[in-house]
Amino acid sequence: MRGILVTGALGQIGSELVPALRERYGADLVVASDLRMSPSGSDQAEGPYAHVDCTDPSQILEVVRRHEIGTIYHLAALLSRVAEEKPQVAWTVNMGGLYNVLEVARQYDCAVFSPSSIGAFGPSTPRDQTPQVTIQRPTSMYGVTKVAGELLGDFYAARFGVDTRGLRLPGLISHIALPGGGTTDYAVDIFYQAIRYRHYSCFLRPDSCLDMMYMPDAIRAMITLMEADETSLTHRNAYNVAAMSFTPDRLAQEIQVHIPDFVIDYEVDPVRQAIADSWPRSLDDSAARTDWGWAPDYDLASMTADMIARLRGKLGGPN
Helix, strand or coil: CCEEEEECCCCCCHHHHHHHHHHHHCHHHEEEEECCCCCCCCHHHHCCEEECCCCCHHHHHHHHHHHCEEEEEECCCCCHHHHHHCHHHHHHHHHHHHHHHHHHHHHHCCEEECCEEHHHCCCCCCCCCECCCCCCCCCCHHHHHHHHHHHHHHHHHHHHCCCEECEEECEEECCCCCCCCCHHHHHHHHHHHHHHHCEEEECCCCCCCEEEEEHHHHHHHHHHHHHCCHHHCCCCCCEECCCEEECHHHHHHHHHHHCCCCEEEECCCHHHHHHHHCCCCCECCHHHHHHHCCCCCCCHHHHHHHHHHHHHHHHCCCC
């Protein structure tokens, strides 16, 4: 089996994807890479690690050659809030990095996974049960790069035969990685604040309903999609996948089941609120369920219970 390269391996998704891939395929076959140096003692230190700047195509090419890479999980990107603050940098990283990865994949016959997002939709998209194929007119730079990335993946598949695949991921909730600048990251930070301080000030309105997923489901979806028979895939870039939809107020209520004295208040950030208001409240993921058997394991109640149990073990906090 040829090797697997993960770019952006020290980010929110990569922190959990790399260990999952190494457990499944063997540590020596999975090369973690990031712009940062791998911290000693991290999961990434348990297998090959490479310092890679995806805006430099020669660095990607060198790693693919040296490790005989056959599959690339390209995760390196700026997230929504940071992309709005630095739109020019976001275009360079998100689009330039993807283009460089696809060019290397074309030359060395690599399969490529590149995540899209609910950010690829916009205010003119139906917000409830958003269809697999629908209008996509995002108003954020992050969303623009995600739509362009979907189209670029389709182009490389149709024109050059590159096996490109992707998922439109909802907001991701993780007990391992800290919040990283995304609009949906309130749903991660809220757990840390609830356990440490029993209080959280949310930057979205209490009624802001968004599609969300627990990270173990997202990791399983990525691996399952990449292992699926190519002939069964009617959509390459990218499949809607869904697990749960909730508001900050509803999440706070579920946390209070475990931490009764937890209190939430609201200090709305207009930039992130505007982004959230342009994103789907729920996704129609029937295509993923039909084509490659997608189904989530976690709902709001089971995700909340697992998050609190794991973070209490890591942070300590009220029982």
